[in-house]
Amino acid sequence: xxxxxxxxxxxxxxxxxxxxxxxxxxxxxxxxxxxxxxxxxxxxxxxxxxxxxxxxxxxxxxxxxxxxxxxxxxxxxxxxxxxxxxxxxxxxxxxxxxxxxxxxxxx
Amino acid sequence: xxxxxxxxxxxxxxxxxxxxxxxxxxxxxxxxxxxxxxxxxxxxxxxxxxxxxxxxxxxxxxxxxxxxxxxxxxxxxxxxxxxxxxxxxxxxxxxxxxxxxxx
Numbered sequence: 373x374x375x376x377x378x379x380x381x382x383x384x385x386x387x388x389x390x391x392x393x394x395x396x397x398x399x400x401x402x403x404x405x406x407x408x409x410x411x412x413x414x415x416x417x418x419x420x421x422x423x424x425x426x427x428x429x430x431x432x433x434x435x436x437x438x439x440x441x442x443x444x445x446x447x448x449x450x451x452x453x454x455x456x457x458x459x460x461x462x463x464x465x466x467x468x469x470x471x472x473x474x475x476x477x478x479x
Numbered sequence: 480x481x482x483x484x485x486x487x488x489x490x491x492x493x494x495x496x497x498x499x500x501x502x503x504x505x506x507x508x509x510x511x512x513x514x515x516x517x518x519x520x521x522x523x524x525x526x527x528x529x530x531x532x533x534x535x536x537x538x539x540x541x542x543x544x545x546x547x548x549x550x551x552x553x554x555x556x557x558x559x560x561x562x563x564x565x566x567x568x569x570x571x572x573x574x575x576x577x578x579x580x581x582x
Contacts, residue, residue, distance in 0.1 A: 376481055385539045388532060394525055422526035429561025432569065439569045443578055457582055471500070478496060 414473045417466040488528075506578050510573030518572050519562035527555040 375383075435442070500522040505514050534547045566572060 378481065382541070389540060415533065416527075422530055425522055425526060425562075426558045429558040431561075432560040432565035433557070439565070439575050440578065444582065447582060459537070460580065460582075467559065471503070474496060478483050478493060478500075 410473060414470060416478075417470040417473075420466055421470055492525075492528050495521055495528070499525050506573045506576070510571075510577065512566065512571065514573055515566040515571040516563065519559060519566060523555055523559040523562065526558070527551065530554075 433441075487576055496505045496518075501546070502514060502518050506518060529549070530551055534544065534551060538544050562572065569575070570578065
């Protein structure tokens with residue numbers, strides 16, 4: 373049997389890290405394309421959403437009060453409708469992008 | 480061998496993605512504990528696998544990879560625990576989203 377892909381990859385990285393080669397400019401010089409941008413955005417929104425869920429989850433474990441209590445506190449701040457809309461929008465955008473682009477990947 | 484495992488992992492990723500997608504209308508139309516716990520599971524697994532791919536792509540070297548993956552496991556376990564706790568002790572995911580959006 374020959375080497376596995378994993379073995380070859382780790383041999384490559386061991387040799388590469390040892391030789392301390394400088395990193396070739398990539399994102400800085402390569403002309404951006406739409407597929408490239410969409411792909412990294414999909415990744416970025418995915419990471420952000422994941423971290424958001426984890427943060428929410430940790431809050432559920434650590435915070436003393438229940439969800440309605442904190443929601444009431446936010447309501448008591450009497451934030452303007454424009455600000456509330458902006459917050460909802462900024463939550464909805466990464467979620468929607470990731471979902472719709474995800475469907476694109478699935479089909 | 481490991482390529483069969485990789486192929487199964489790939490299929491698993493697509494399956495969980497489709498399941499998670501289906502849970503979104505379900506959450507809207509039939510909110511409740513069944514959807515809440517399914518969401519907790521699917522969301523955590525989807526995120527765990529997604530972040531795992533990010534680690535595979537950007538983290539190199541035996542020790543950093545090991546450390547990153549252990550960290551990820553801890554994060555995912557805590558996330559799942561927290562979401563289940565929220566479903567059990569608090570209003571649950573579906574209700575929480577509905578309440579938040581009604582603000």
